[in-house]
Amino acid sequence: MPAHFSTKERILDTAEALFAEHGFAGTSLRQVTGHADVNLAAVNYHFGSKDNLVTEVFRRRMDEMSRARLQQLQAAQAQAPTQLEAVLRAFIEPALALSLDRQGGGAFVRVLARAYAERNERLRRFLSDNYGHVPREFSRVLAECLPDLDRETLHWRLDFLAGALTYAMADFGLRQRGDKLDERTQSERAASELVAFAAAGLRAT
Amino acid sequence: MPAHFSTKERILDTAEALFAEHGFAGTSLRQVTGHADVNLAAVNYHFGSKDNLVTEVFRRRMDEMSRARLQQLQAAQAQAPTQLEAVLRAFIEPALALSLDRQGGGAFVRVLARAYAERNERLRRFLSDNYGHVPREFSRVLAECLPDLDRETLHWRLDFLAGALTYAMADFGLRQRGDKLDERTQSERAASELVAFAAAGLRAT
DNA sequence: GTCTATATAGAGATAGAC
DNA sequence: GTCTATCTCTATATAGAC
Numbered sequence: 203m204p205a206h207f208s209t210k211e212r213i214l215d216t217a218e219a220l221f222a223e224h225g226f227a228g229t230s231l232r233q234v235t236g237h238a239d240v241n242l243a244a245v246n247y248h249f250g251s252k253d254n255l256v257t258e259v260f261r262r263r264m265d266e267m268s269r270a271r272l273q274q275l276q277a278a279q280a281q282a283p284t285q286l287e288a289v290l291r292a293f294i295e296p297a298l299a300l301s302l303d304r305q306g307g308g309a310f311v312r313v314l315a316r317a318y319a320e321r322n323e324r325l326r327r328f329l330s331d332n333y334g335h336v337p338r339e340f341s342r343v344l345a346e347c348l349p350d351l352d353r354e355t356l357h358w359r360l361d362f363l364a365g366a367l368t369y370a371m372a373d374f375g376l377r378q379r380g381d382k383l384d385e386r387t388q389s390e391r392a393a394s395e396l397v398a399f400a401a402a403g404l405r406a407t
Numbered sequence: 408m409p410a411h412f413s414t415k416e417r418i419l420d421t422a423e424a425l426f427a428e429h430g431f432a433g434t435s436l437r438q439v440t441g442h443a444d445v446n447l448a449a450v451n452y453h454f455g456s457k458d459n460l461v462t463e464v465f466r467r468r469m470d471e472m473s474r475a476r477l478q479q480l481q482a483a484q485a486q487a488p489t490q491l492e493a494v495l496r497a498f499i500e501p502a503l504a505l506s507l508d509r510q511g512g513g514a515f516v517r518v519l520a521r522a523y524a525e526r527n528e529r530l531r532r533f534l535s536d537n538y539g540h541v542p543r544e545f546s547r548v549l550a551e552c553l554p555d556l557d558r559e560t561l562h563w564r565l566d567f568l569a570g571a572l573t574y575a576m577a578d579f580g581l582r583q584r585g586d587k588l589d590e591r592t593q594s595e596r597a598a599s600e601l602v603a604f605a606a607a608g609l610r611a612t
Numbered sequence: 613g614t615c616t617a618t619a620t621a622g623a624g625a626t627a628g629a630c
Numbered sequence: 631g632t633c634t635a636t637c638t639c640t641a642t643a644t645a646g647a648c
Contacts, residue, residue, distance in 0.1 A: 209631080223526050228432035230623060241632055246625060248631095312524070319521040319577065321428050358600040362571035369570020370563075372524065395563040402611030403604040414613080435641060446615060451643060453613095 210248045212238040215306050218259050222312035226256055226320070257328050260317070263300065263310045264329070268336045270296035275343065286347045286404065290397045293340050293363075297371055298393045302385050315372035337364070348404060356404075363400045370396055415453045417443040420511050423464050427517035431461055431525070462533050465522070468505065468515045469534070473541045475501035480548065491552045491609065495602045498545050498568075502576055503598045507590050520577035542569070553609060561609075568605045575601055 207215070216238035220229040231252055235242045249255040274292035282288060300307035317325060337360075345356055370392055412420070421443035425434040436457055440447045454460040479497035487493060505512035522530060542565075550561055575597055 225430060225432055225525070227430055231625090232623075241634090242624095243626080243634085244632070252624065312526075316524040318574065319517070319524045320430070321517075355600065358575075358597070359604050361575060362601060362604050365571040365574020366567035367570070368574065369523065370566060392563070395560065396567060398611050399564050399567050399608040403608035406603050406607030436643090437641075447642095448616085448644080449614070457642070 209238075209240050209244055212240060213245060213248060213255070214259055214262060217255055218306050218313060219309045221256070221259060221316070222309040225316055226322070226325075231255075253324060256325065259310075259313065260325075260329065261332070263307060263314075264333050267296050267300060268333050270299070271336055272339065275340065279343065284347045286344075287397055287401050289340070289343055289347055290363075290400050290404075291393065294367060294396050294400075295393050297367055298389045298396075301371065301389050311371040315368050318368055344404070351404070359404050362403065366396060366400065414443075414445050414449055417445060418450060418453060418460070419464055419467060422460055423511050423518060424514045426461070426464060426521070427514040430521055431527075431530075436460075458529060461530065464515075464518065465530075465534065466537070468512060468519075469538050472501050472505060473538050475504070476541055477544065480545065484548065489552045491549070492602055492606050494545070494548055494552055495568075495605055495609075496598065499572060499601050499605075500598050502572055503594045503601075506576065506594050516576035520573050523573055549609070556609070564609050567608065571601060571605065 213234060217229070217234045220233055220237065223229075224233075231245050232242060234255075235245060245252070245255060249258060271292055274296060275289065278285065278288035278292050297311070300311050302308075303310075317329065320326070341356070341360060344360065345351070345353065348356065351359075418439060422434070422439045425438055425442065428434075429438075436450050437447060439460075440450060450457070450460060454463060476497055479501060480494065483490065483493035483497050502516070505516050507513075508515075522534065525531070546561070546565060549565065550556070550558065553561065556564075
């Protein structure tokens with residue numbers, strides 16, 4: 203596959219694509235090193251274990267996505283502190299934008315969808331410890347946008363939003379294969395459709 | 408575990424619980440037969456292969472859920488053909504009701520969440536061939552409930568609903584462990600919250 | 613219908629040469 | 631940093647006795 207990168211990066215790219223397709227348990231290190239055209243022992247040399255390889259695949263994309271979400275949230279609040287749609291865009295757009303990434307971000311969104319279904323304690327703790335502050339911050343800001351909504355109802359609705367976003371992201375790859383629409387157009391369409399849907403759902407009385 | 412059922416049923420119950428916890432590839436037949444307290448060879452005797460065991464786990468619950476959804480849809484339409492909330496309830500309630508099932512339906516909703524993340528062609532074709540007519544029928548009826556909504560927007564929003572429902576179902580098990588609320592109360596709360604959220608989202612202009 | 617025993621293959625991980 | 635070779639374990643599946 204990508205032959206112009208280091209062994210470590212080739213392993214990460216290939217693992218990401220295979221994890222998206224076959225899951226974590228369903229992907230063997232032999233498949234990874236075979237497709238990446240590196241030696242079998244290279245995974246244990248560079249990452250120590252398969253578990254560590256999994257978390258490194260997440261770290262690479264989650265660092266970037268979390269940074270983008272918080273930055274866009276800050277920008278939205280600077281303009282209009284309680285504008286619901288702008289806050290939702292800050293949460294949704296960086297996630298869907300990953301689908302456009304040249305270096306395999308489209309595979310990562312499907313990896314992320316798998317992570318939600320996983321009950322793997324190690325992975326869940328890694329994601330919660332390192333990136334849990336992002337949804338918490340959005341939850342805080344959204345509560346300010348919707349002062350009349352009780353906290354419990356807000357939390358239910360945020361769970362629904364997370365589910366819709368995850369599903370939209372994971373399905374996005376399939377839609378692309380279906381029609382031949384421009385990738386950027388698809389992603390922007392998905393984002394604005396979801397912002398409108400979620401905003402109306404969150405405002406429901 | 409359930410010692411008062413046949414070997415075949417014990418295998419199905421145990422496989423369902425383990426698939427929910429560790430995924431399909433992550434669950435070995437040795438784990439299944441060990442927890443079910445049956446012989447290792449019994450799986451291949453009763454189901455032929457691991458793949459067949461997976462589809463049989465789905466068939467048992469999906470038959471019941473699809474039947475309940477279509478029946479409730481028919482009842483709703485007999486009363487008021489284009490009442491959006493009633494149609495949504497027919498789609499949502501049978502799915503969340505599975506969480507209450509004594510015989511492990513709570514595990515199955517997490518298995519279902521995993522199925523969405525899977526790209527396994529065999530499993531996808533089985534589900535699409537056998538149960539694809541249900542979402543298609545709901546899509547048709549919802550289009551009648553929302554005559555001013557263009558088809559493409561409707562399909563986006565139905566994808567969001569499917570994602571929110573899947574996520575809510577899968578997460579439901581976690582919530583239950585968190586607080587000590589009555590199971591039936593929890594499920595009914597989840598269903599009515601999602602109906603309100605989805606109805607508002609679908610009606611958004 | 614259930615068992616033991618085993619065939620066959622593939623898994624993750626590591627030792628040690630280069 | 632990369633290789634070969636291999637250890638050890640576990641996987642699915644099946645043959646054949648009871």
